Amino acid sequence: MNQKTQTRDPELTRARILEAAEALFVEQGFSAVKLSELARSAKVTKSLIHHHFGSKEQLWEAVKNRAFERYFTAQMAMLEEAGEPDAALLRRSVEAYFYFLRDNPGVVRLFAWTHLEGDSHCSELDNQLVGAGAEWVRQTQMRGLLRKDINPTHVIAVFVMTCTQWFEAKCHHEHWPGMGSDEAFLEDFLKIFMEGVPRE
Numbered sequence: 005m006n007q008k009t010q011t012r013d014p015e016l017t018r019a020r021i022l023e024a025a026e027a028l029f030v031e032q033g034f035s036a037v038k039l040s041e042l043a044r045s046a047k048v049t050k051s052l053i054h055h056h057f058g059s060k061e062q063l064w065e066a067v068k069n070r071a072f073e074r075y076f077t078a079q080m081a082m083l084e085e086a087g088e089p090d091a092a093l094l095r096r097s098v099e100a101y102f103y104f105l106r107d108n109p110g111v112v113r114l115f116a117w118t119h120l121e122g123d124s125h126c127s128e129l130d131n132q133l134v135g136a137g138a139e140w141v142r143q144t145q146m147r148g149l150l151r152k153d154i155n156p157t158h159v160i161a162v163f164v165m166t167c168t169q170w171f172e173a174k175c176h177h178e179h180w181p182g183m184g185s186d187e188a189f190l191e192d193f194l195k196i197f198m199e200g201v202p203r204e
Contacts, residue, residue: 079101080133089147163193170189
């Protein structure tokens with residue numbers, strides 16, 4: 005398929021812009037990327053970028069959503085298929101998020117750029133998933149399987165922030181004396197996290 009045919013395919017053009025934008029945003033962050041550079045990388049015109057996404061800011065949001073959607077879909081399916089609330093799902097959710105970040109270093113860099121550049125916009129996917137997770141924790145608390153004196157959203161925040169920070173700062177803390185592998189850290193974190201949350 006030649007480039008001219010690709011450009012006339014709206015879905016293919018949109019996907020190509022997203023792929024090029026994700027690669028550049030991962031490497032440089034949002035602020036440093038120029039639309040002219042992005043257009044060259046995607047082999048499209050700037051007007052086509054505006055046509056498909058409206059603005060650089062809207063393209064940034066689309067890239068973040070696209071990167072996070074893979075985890076969002078899998079985690080929402082896990083919540084929907086889990087049946088009765090129990091503490092075991094919390095453990096599986098921590099593992100799923102940890103391994104998602106481990107296997108998608110580009111997503112970790114996108115998150116890091118988001119934090120560094122002070123991007124305060126929280127996507128609908130993010131809000132929806134945190135809300136669903138917190139509700140699951142709340143229901144599990146009501147069944148007496150988790151401590152009731154902890155804010156359910158804080159439970160989600162603790163593991164999300166810990167896993168994210170582990171990978172964002174790994175180039176620094178991997179040199180700390182005695183620091184183990186990803187798997188060793190996850191195992192110890194789960195011991196700390198899960199044994200501190202369920203009711204004794």
